[in-house]
Amino acid sequence: MTNYNFLQPTQLRNGVTIKNRIAMSPMTEMSSFEDGSITGDEIDYFRLRAGGPGMIITGCANVNDLGKGFEGELSVAHEKMLPGLSRLANAIKLNHTKAILQIFSAGRMSNSRVLRGHQTVSASAVAPERLGAETPRALSGEEIEQTISDFANATQLAIDAGFDGIELHGANTYLIQQFFSPHSNRRTDHWGGSLEKRMNFPLAVVDACAEVIKHSDNPHFILGYRISPEELEKPGIRMADTLALVKELNQKPIDYLHMSLADAWQGSIVDRNDQQPLIEKVQEVLADDLPLMVVGHLASPAQVAKLIDAGVQFAAMGRELIREPKWVQKVEAGDEKAIRYTFSLRDLDELKVTPPLLNFLRTAFKKGFPISTDERQIRI
Ligand SMILES: Cc1cc2nc3c(=O)[nH]c(=O)nc-3n(C[C@H](O)[C@H](O)[C@H](O)COP(=O)(O)O)c2cc1C
Numbered sequence: 001m002t003n004y005n006f007l008q009p010t011q012l013r014n015g016v017t018i019k020n021r022i023a024m025s026p027m028t029e030m031s032s033f034e035d036g037s038i039t040g041d042e043i044d045y046f047r048l049r050a051g052g053p054g055m056i057i058t059g060c061a062n063v064n065d066l067g068k069g070f071e072g073e074l075s076v077a078h079e080k081m082l083p084g085l086s087r088l089a090n091a092i093k094l095n096h097t098k099a100i101l102q103i104f105s106a107g108r109m110s111n112s113r114v115l116r117g118h119q120t121v122s123a124s125a126v127a128p129e130r131l132g133a134e135t136p137r138a139l140s141g142e143e144i145e146q147t148i149s150d151f152a153n154a155t156q157l158a159i160d161a162g163f164d165g166i167e168l169h170g171a172n173t174y175l176i177q178q179f180f181s182p183h184s185n186r187r188t189d190h191w192g193g194s195l196e197k198r199m200n201f202p203l204a205v206v207d208a209c210a211e212v213i214k215h216s217d218n219p220h221f222i223l224g225y226r227i228s229p230e231e232l233e234k235p236g237i238r239m240a241d242t243l244a245l246v247k248e249l250n251q252k253p254i255d256y257l258h259m260s261l262a263d264a265w266q267g268s269i270v271d272r273n274d275q276q277p278l279i280e281k282v283q284e285v286l287a288d289d290l291p292l293m294v295v296g297h298l299a300s301p302a303q304v305a306k307l308i309d310a311g312v313q314f315a316a317m318g319r320e321l322i323r324e325p326k327w328v329q330k331v332e333a334g335d336e337k338a339i340r341y342t343f344s345l346r347d348l349d350e351l352k353v354t355p356p357l358l359n360f361l362r363t364a365f366k367k368g369f370p371i372s373t374d375e376r377q378i379r380i
Pocket residue numbers: 025026027028029058059060102169171172226260261262295296297298316317318319320357360361365368
């Protein structure tokens with residue numbers, strides 16, 4: 001048994017003990033059924049990774065049908081998803097690993113094919129800056145209220161399914177972030193127009209989900225919130241906006257704050273002259289009792305230990321836990337030499353990596369997912 005700092009238990013803000021400081025970062029497997037219900041392949045994938053990390057956060061699950069962002073995405077939009085979600089929660093909750101369901105709406109980061117002919121929706125009718133992007137329609141006031149209720153309903157379903165918590169996906173340019181962003185939110189009503197008003201939707205979603213938890217039979221249900229601290233768009237989210245949001249989130253009953261970063265130690269992506277790590281800027285304003293979770297190219301025990309030494313409570317790991325499902329167990333056993341840092345196509349079955357997930361990794365997430373030389377020999 002090794003005694004790395006990240007193997008020590010810790011507590012979330014609501015007092016729930018997490019057995020170690022490792023979280024599996026939310027990663028969709030693109031492998032759900034067309035209606036968003038879980039497949040056996042996905043259950044197998046999570047079961048293989050359960051038991052090691054203190055928390056496993058699932059890939060994003062849409063809270064309503066218009067929130068679907070891509071094919072193979074998980075859904076928590078309807079009661080009928082409950083049996084599948086229960087299987088998922090059960091598969092993860094092995095050896096005290098906490099099961100966290102990430103919930104979201106894709107908003108304008110979708111398209112009319114995925115939405116079966118429907119136009120995408122967002123805070124305002126502004127297309128994302130990417131090739132071939134469709135222009136969304138702005139949600140009406142009534143639809144915004146309904147969307148907030150959909151997040152609350154999804155929270156209730158997650159509780160009923162036996163999850164230990166949810167994570168609100170306020171990052172990676174999806175709907176919650178779209179309301180916070182001055183690029184996608186050009187509204188002039190209660191939901192936009194100033195920095196304060198752009199926070200109204202994210203904060204209303206937090207309040208609605210917290211209310212469900214408070215009145216549930218599991219008041220220790222975990223509520224996490226994921227942010228992306230900056231956007232490149234002009235106008236776009238800048239660090240000053242994010243620090244203002246963090247100060248508001250400090251006041252809310254959330255149990256951890258999760259920073260979505262490409263590299264855990266990255267400086268500003270907007271101002272290349274300012275390379276102070278963004279995590280330090282957030283730590284300066286974060287409430288003392290609100291745990292921080294950070295992700296981004298963490299692979300070796302030394303990298304994770306350094307992050308925890310810097311006062312970050314949780315290290316989230318994504319691609320490394322795809323290629324090495326037993327990362328935590330191997331570190332615990334002092335068997336670090338056995339940790340895999342590259343991925344071989346020969347291990348697809350063993351690692352329960354489905355073809356759609358592999359395809360996604362080889363396109364959108366190639367950097368940071370080194371595939372061994374087998375790649376040149378095998379055609380798939
Ligand atoms: C295959 C894949 C799917 C992902 N899906 C999600 C997702 O559903 N929700 C989310 O917030 N982030 C998602 N991400 C981003 C990861 O959570 C993480 O932030 C990113 O991979 C960087 O961490 P890493 O360097 O440890 O892989 C995904 C990443 C990958 C590789």
